[in-house]
Every structure is written in structure tokens, then in C-alpha cells.
Amino acid sequence: MSTPGTTEGTVPSGHASPNVFCEHCPTRLVLDRLSDKWVVLILARLSEGPRRFNQLRREIEGVAQKMLSQTLKKMERDGLIGRQAFATVPVTVEYSITPLGLTLASKVVEIAHWAEENIEQVLAAQASYDAN
Amino acid sequence: MSTPGTTEGTVPSGHASPNVFCEHCPTRLVLDRLSDKWVVLILARLSEGPRRFNQLRREIEGVAQKMLSQTLKKMERDGLIGRQAFATVPVTVEYSITPLGLTLASKVVEIAHWAEENIEQVLAAQASYDAN
DNA sequence: CCGGATCCCAAACGATACTG
């Protein structure tokens, strides 16, 4: 990435450049977000347009309410999505993607596409590996 | 992705098309791999060239031997990386990326780049959020 | 409808020690 082959970044302009390979670099936080299993799917959905809470819940199979609300809160904190509540009764809440989130989403949907396109090769490799 | 707005894929050719939003679709396996915290970093390193075990260990700060060998084994099973042992003494093992792994790596390094480029915006958003 | 609070289990992860 920044400085292949080294463990700490050089300093090209101002302060230490971020380097995901460095243990305590905050960029690791971003990669950790992708570990949050649902972030990828939420980003993909919201990049198509705003969604209400239960709407998202239905569209993303298998997610528990707790995980969804937790994940949405984290993503809001990270500035990836926005949240707007309408004082209807019962209350309506709408989540939307931010410009920042959209740039990440564009990268992330490519991973999803890759998964859909190459899953068969992966499954074949697994079968072959397990045959030994 | 495949069929936005629905929960199950249509069947264009042969069998059900993969759909990451579908709960039990195997494409979820791929996304789960990215949850393996070290996969991204290993892919990035190996896409630069082959590495020996301890070489990788040194280049990826903070990884435990156990996690590294576990993760490498999974990735080999998935067909993302190759493993070659040389009967030297002591034994030498070299890991390299496969053509399949390389296509995924190209997507994944973009995420890493995004992290390095946008981390400040994320940190700022967090600070702003926490101020409330 | 949109969540928060609580409980609980399984999996991930890390540290250490040991082996071919």
C-alpha cells in the first residue's frame, strides 16, 4: 500500500501516512467495520436509495433487530449513513447513505459482485481441497 | 444485486442465481471470509509477490502465529492462495496468490486504499457524533 | 413502527508451550 515492504509509513506530507499494515493505525478500524458482517449488505442496499428500518430488515435476510440497529448506529457514527426521524405515529425513521458512504459502497458492491460471479470456483476449490 | 427488491434470486440459467442478500446463499461465505480480519491484509501482501510464513508474520503487524496459519489454510482451501513446501532443512514454505485470489485482491486493495484516503473523514465524523 | 435492555451461547482471537 503506502510503503510496501516496510512496517511503518513514510511521511510524505504533514504527518505519518496511514498504513493498514501497521498494527495500531486507525485505518484498521475501517477494515474492522467490514468484519461487521452486515455492513456490506447495508451499504449495498442503502446505495440504492433510502430505507426504513423494518424495510431494511426484510430486505436483508437473516439479520436480527439488535444487530441491525447496532450496526446502523455504528455506521451513522462513522459518517457512512444518515438517519432522519419523522414524528409520525408510530414514528418513521429513514436511513440514507452519505456521500462518504457512497464512495465506500461503490468499492464494496464490487466485492459482492465478485462473490456472485466467482462463488462456483470457490466451492469447486473447496471440494477439491477436501478430497485429499 | 442480482434482483434488487426481491429476497430470492431468479433462475436465469440452470440453477438459482447467487444473491448475497439471500440468507443461505453460498456467496455469503465469501463475505464471511472478509470478516476474517486478516484475509484482507494477507491478500494485499501476497498480491505483491510470494511470501514465506514468518515473512508474512513480520509484515503483518499484530497477527498471532495461530491465526496466520489458520487463515492461510482457509484461504488455500478456498483456492485464493497456493502453498508450496521445499524440503530444505529447516523446511521452507512459500505462499503465493492464485489467479482467482488475484482478482479478489484487486477489489480488496481498493478498500484498503479507501481506508487510507478517507480515515480522517471517518474520525472527524466520529468525533462530531460523540460530541452530542 | 422503531428500537433499547437483558441473557446467553458459540465462535473468534490471543498467549503460551511444544513438535517435526
Added chain:
DNA sequence: CAGTATCGTTTGGGATCCGG
């Protein structure tokens, strides 16, 4: 050098109930 084995801790995440 390149792992495996074991143990203990931490975290993710699902189920359920409750409240605004």
C-alpha cells in the same frame, strides 16, 4: 522455519421481552 495443541478471554450475534 513452520507449524500444532491447549487454554482462557473476549467478542459477535441470536432470542426474547419490554418501552416510546
